[in-house]
Amino acid sequence: MARRHIRVVGAMLQNAEGRYLITQRPPKATLPLLWEFPGGRVEEGESDEQALAREIREEMGVEVVVMDQALHTHHEYPTYDIDFRVYRCRLSSPESAIHHLRVHDHRWVTLEEMSKYQFPDADAKTLAKLLGLEA
Numbered sequence: 001m002a003r004r005h006i007r008v009v010g011a012m013l014q015n016a017e018g019r020y021l022i023t024q025r026p027p028k029a030t031l032p033l034l035w036e037f038p039g040g041r042v043e044e045g046e047s048d049e050q051a052l053a054r055e056i057r058e059e060m061g062v063e064v065v066v067m068d069q070a071l072h073t074h075h076e077y078p079t080y081d082i083d084f085r086v087y088r089c090r091l092s093s094p095e096s097a098i099h100h101l102r103v104h105d106h107r108w109v110t111l112e113e114m115s116k117y118q119f120p121d122a123d124a125k126t127l128a129k130l131l132g133l134e135a
């Protein structure tokens with residue numbers, strides 16, 4: 001069978017204190033309980049911006065404004081490849097409460113704190129680039 005290639009979008013979502021939102025994948029998802037940049041797959045006919053806003057609405061019940069693309073990487077997992085783009089985003093309403101609709105947990109973290117959480121393999125490159133970008 002052909003190897004699957006999936007297009008994934010993630011959010012670099014900063015709050016007023018400059019902390020980034022990271023979310024924990026559900027226990028029964030692929031890559032269970034790993035921490036990640038909120039987001040998910042881009043579906044047929046969707047733009048990256050539409051997909052990211054939809055995923056974040058479905059996962060946490062909040063609205064975001066998607067801004068510029070910050071990072072783009074590829075990663076090969078054992079059974080599929082991802083094309084992963086990360087966009088800077090902000091909450092449409094800064095005081096919005098984060099709901100755990102499809103995420104197990106969330107944290108607002110500094111870049112230093114981020115490295116203490118376990119992320120999927122694809123994010124090693126993303127995190128290194130992010131540290132480089134924001135340094």
Ligand SMILES: Nc1nc2c([nH]c(=O)n2[C@H]2C[C@H](O)[C@@H](COP(=O)(O)OP(=O)(O)OP(=O)(O)O)O2)c(=O)[nH]1
Nearest residue numbers: 008009010030036037038039040041082120122123
């Ligand atoms: N959102 C997100 N996904 C990531 C990150 N790093 C990483 O390897 N991924 C992978 C995990 C998954 O294989 C894929 C995202 O798919 P997903 O399962 O979250 O997407 P989805 O919500 O559309 O899920 P599904 O309905 O297809 O199950 O990208 C990341 O930082 N954020």
